[in-house]
Amino acid sequence: MKTIFTSFFMLLTTFGLLAxxxxxxxxxxxxxxxxIGDKAAILMVHFGTTHDDTRALTIxxxxxxVKQQFPDLEVRxxxxxxxxxxxxxxRSIIKADPLEVLQQLKSEGYTHILIQSSTIIDGKEMESLERNAAEVKDQFKEVRVGNPLLYDPDDYEAVIAAITKGADKNLAYxxxxxxxxxxxxxxxxxxxYMLKAKGHQNFFVGTIEGYPEYDDMLAQLQQSGLKKVVLxxxxxxxxxxxxxxxxxxxxxxxxxxxxxxxxxxxxLGENVEIQDIFINHLKFKTRHRKLDIMEKKAKYRQTGEKED
Structure with a gap:
């Protein structure tokens, strides 16, 4: 049984008590x-894919x-x-949704849950996951949800460093x-914007659904004068x-x-540095709790501390 003793030892030795x-x-x-008797688990959440090749290389x-980084925690x-x-x-490949897995963990006696998604942006998928967590919050002693790949400016900088490494300035990415x-x-x-601000003028961003659209990307690409493209x-x-x-x-x-x-x-999940960002988000949540806006306002009223 994975209990508080092994979990706490892992925290001390692997992550330290910094931050x-x-x-x-x-x-x-x-x-x-x-x-004593409490159990902690990690729930990894993915949009999913039906393609076995990319699933094996990413998810x-x-x-x-994550299992290697948290050897004393159950990972689902x-x-x-x-x-x-x-x-x-x-195809007889059984996958469950977040609520189903959380309910299963509850039935197995788990008390502390860390949730980490492989979502790219802080959008509808994360909103849905946060609602799942809120729905079961009272059934556990602690539930925390890690951030998506892109959340704060530091994340963008880390992602840009990871995806631009070894890029050829004669190619348009x-x-x-x-x-x-x-x-x-x-x-x-x-x-x-941040790619361009950091000097990566040969990188262009477009989306299949939303903005920037294909035409927005193409307009920038045409202005660059580059003719060889890597999608x-x-x-x-x-x-x-x-x-x-x-x-x-x-x-x-x-x-x-x-x-x-x-x-x-x-x-992106094949990039080790991108994987590291998700793992670091998970580690961060072992040491930090997110404050909602009402908690921040209440704290300000009590202490006079400036709200960020």
Whole structure:
């Protein structure tokens, strides 16, 4: 049985007791409230994919790395896409959604849950996951949800460093994200802006659904004068969208526009440095608790401390 003793030992030896809270967080030891008999688990949450090749290189690899980093914690997995779950189920590959796994963990006596998603932006998928966590919060002693890949400016800098390493300035790299039709699509525009601000003028961001659209990307690409393009899925897995929309539609349209196009059929989840960012987000949540806006306002009223 994995108990407080092994978990606390792991925390001390692997992560240390450093770090402090700031901004939206306060320093808080996730394992601090554990008592004898309590059990902690990690739930890795993925949108999912029906493509076995990319799943093995991304989802499975990240799950295994988390198990290595947290050897004394139970690690489970959940998928959020109902369609993916159904299609895999038709092939006798059983995947459960986050609520189902959380309920199972509760029935097995787990008391402390860390949740980490492989989501790219802080959008609808994260909103849904936060609601799942809120729904079961009272059933556990502690539930914490890690941040998506892109959350604060430091994340963007780390991602940019990871994806631009070894880039050829004579090539145009077009990063194609899934996108979204609500305001959170601005995160893709922020990535594009920060890439340019850091001197990566040959990197361009577009989305399949949302902004920047294909035409927005193309306008920037045309201004660059570059004629050789590398299409790169800006998605955790190189699955349905990468193989159909990117390798199909986007490649075809760019070739019609006179570009020589290569597709780098590799999900972000294959990049070790991207994996490291997700793992670091998980580690961060073992030492910090997120404050909601009402907690911050209450703290300010009591202490006079400035709100960030």
């Amino acid at each position: 402090h809270g700031g901004g939206n967080y306060e320093h808080s030891d996730f394992f601090g409230s554990m008592q 499975d690899v990240l799950n295994d790395r 997995e959940a998928y959020t896409s109902r369609i993916v779950i159904k299609r895999l189920g038709d 077009v990063l194609v994200g899934h996108g979204t039709y609500d305001s959170t699509t601005a995160q893709y525009a922020m990535l594009d 790169v899925p800006f998605m955790f897995v190189a699955g349905e969208h990468a193989k159909n929309d990117i390798e199909g539609d986007w490649k075809e349209e760019l070739e019609k526009a006179g570009y020589t196009v290569e597709v780098k059929m590799q999900g």
